[in-house]
Amino acid sequence: MRYLDEVTFIKESSDSHYAPELGEYIKAEPIKAVFSANITDVGTDRSAKVFGDVKEGAKIMRMMPLFDMPEYDYVEFEGKKWYLLTYRNPSERNTFILREGVK
Known part of the structure; x- marks a missing residue:
């Protein structure tokens, strides 16, 4: 199996906070870790098992x-x-x- 795709795992920082003296929300930099992976689309059989029907926007990593x-x-x-x-x-x-894009 080839691991040719580059993926980034992102953890939002807990240091983000509201600064009342500035009157705005300060967002801290997230923590990022880059790895190589093998990513493919979800096949129709697996999509039916996981989602109950065929869904687009899903990948296997x-x-x-x-x-x-x-x-x-x-x-x-x-x-x-x-x-x-x-x-x-x-x-x-x-x-x-x-x-994709849905938590």
């Missing part, structure tokens, strides 16, 4: 063996936000099913 998963809120890939739907770890290979 497979990580390399012995991948140390960081804490994250979402994954960025192809300039879009992807959120976790389900996770499996067969034979020490982390497999994620992701849904």
